[in-house]
Amino acid sequence: MEWLGISYRAIGPELVLAVTGVLVMLLEAFSPGKKRRDGILAAAGTILAGVVALTLWDEGPRLAFSRMIIVDGFRVFFTLVILLGTLLTIFISWTFLDEERIPPGEYFALLLFGAVGMTLLVASNDLVMVFLALETITIATYVLAGYRREDLRSMESALKYFILGAFSSAFLVYGIALVYGATRTTNLAEMARLVSGSLGRAEVVLLMAGVAMLLIGFGFKVATVPFHVWTPDVYEGAPTPVTAFLSTAPKAAGFAAFLRVFSLTFAPLGIESVADQLAAHWVAVVTAMSILSMTFGNFIAIAQTNIKRMLAYSSIAHAGYVLIGVLARDWAAVAFYLLVYTIMNLGCFAIVALWARRGDERVLIVDYAGLGFRQPMLSFPLAIFLVSLAGFPGTAGFIAKFWLFKSAWGAGFPELVLIGVLNTVVSVYYYLYVVIVMFFREPREEVARVPLSRAFVATLVVTVVGVFYLGLLPTRVFAILNAAQSLLAVGMR
Known part of the structure; x- marks a missing residue:
């Protein structure tokens, strides 16, 4: 594999997002309150970052920046998923910014800076970079969670999140320190x-x-579960x-890093190695986390009367899947x-956001x-998004769960598959x-008709088409992902 030093091309998507975020902030400082201009610029920067990311697809596994x-x-692929979530969140936010009458520039800039952290996280090949990327994400999302400063619930949620x-x-950085102490490396x-x-x-103990x-x-x-307590509030x-954004893009980035650290770096090798000793423990813990997340998330979601809390517990269950x-x-x-989850969940929250009104979020x-x-x-x-989240045949949610369960069955986790199927029911x-x-x-009360903006219609078209396309014609996406997976181990050596 080719080793590279400084390569700005390797972080091209991140540079585009960061520059766009700075431009949005500068324009807001000198000419404030232009929601349409700031939103179009943020969306254009996100699309451009996606184009730059696509140019990296065929370059093969390589490393950069030491x-x-x-x-x-x-x-x-994960970068594109994050950018899709960011772009659709920008579209969803237009009506919200009109209703709340809050400054659009800082809002869009924070979304972009959060996306920078997420794309860096999926590109991280070093625990120090993982930590820096995660902190970039959390700083931006802390502020976004409390963006409605006059709303006590928003401020409370931001404080709990912080x-x-x-x-x-603190646990993460202490873990990195212990791992470094044991291996003398963070790479x-x-x-x-x-x-x-x-x-x-x-x-080994360290x-x-x-x-x-x-x-x-x-x-x-x-x-x-049991690290979910912040999620519903x-x-x-x-x-x-912001909830739509938090429930999708950061989750995709977090699981990408989770996979790279645990399923590859500390993967069992089938020999008497340190990796196998570690895997014997972390596999058991993650199995328990999966079962608890699916079961707790689904059963507590049944009791919810608030649709945002219901979707919060649903997201915990999906993390278990x-x-x-x-x-x-x-x-x-x-x-x-x-x-698939990004598409389904953003579609749900887009409608929840549009159905809300100032003074009564409904x-x-x-x-x-x-x-x-x-x-x-x-x-x-x-209804389409909810049915897909439930995993009904003909939708993307069904195909996604079927592929996961099939893989787990083949990997020797039939009990976990059975628990997953029961939780799906x-x-x-x-x-x-x-x-x-x-x-x-x-x-x-009488249901007043809600006007639909072009940005909202675009969001609906992308998400509804995505649910049916990935549910009925997933073969091409399967082929792309399997090809990428075949090169994955090579890319780490």
Whole structure:
């Protein structure tokens, strides 16, 4: 594999996003309040970053910046998923910014800076870079969660997010320190080489403690049980477009890093190595996290009356499903699932954001009564997204879950697959309950028609088409991801 030193091309998408974010802030400083201009510039920068990322696809696995950055097919794919989530969040946010009458420049800039951290995270080949990227993400998202400064719920959610986020970051950085103390390196490729052999007893103990700390840190970032406690309150209190962003793009980035650190660097080798000793422990812990996340998330979601809290617990359950793919070490299945989840969840939150109004967000499930045939442009897409989240055949959600479960079954986790299937059946109840309320319950008040902006229509088109295209014609995406997966191990050596 070609080794590179400084290569600005390797961080091209990040540079485009960062420059666009700075431009948006400068324009806002000298000519404030131009939502349309700032939104168009932010969207254009995100699209340009995606084009730059695509140019890296065929270059093959290579390293840059003293082996801290990796360029491979999965880095590019996850970057595109993050950019898709960022772009759709920008579209969703236009109506929200009009309603709330808050400055658009800083808002769009924070979205872009958060996306910079996420794309750097999926490109990280070093634990120091992983930590820096995660902190870039969290600083931007802390501010976004509390962007409505006059709303006490928003401020409360931001404060909880900040305190628990700082706590998890402490675990993460302490874990990195322990791992470095055991291996004398923070580079993932070098670490993989070292743990494929043997280390002294003291080093193995240090390494196990460090890996445990890393699991806690990553568990918080991707919202798995028992590190999920921030999720419902933050999702409920944050502005709805911000909740859409938090539930998708950071989750994709976090799982990409989780995969690179655990499923590749500390992967079991089938020999008497340090990696196998580590895997015996982290696989058991992640299995428990997966089962608890699926079960707790789905059963608690049933009791929710607030649709944002319901989707928050749903996201915890989906994190449990993704962990099944992590355990199966099937990167392609995990990447596909996260792409599908990003599309479905952003579609749901787009409709929740549009249905809200100033002074009354209408986030109770009963607020959706009568929406069915009175607002078909909202109700039918929302029903499609919910059915897909439940995993009904013909939708992308079904294909994504089927691929994950198939991989796990082949990898020797049949019990986990059975638990996943049973939890999927449980989830059908609360997803279909919202659909029943929309189509078969009378509204509490007259349902006024909601005007649809072009940005919102574009979001609906992309998400609805994505759900059916990936559900009915996923073969090409499968082929792309499997090709990228075949080069993955080569890229780390």
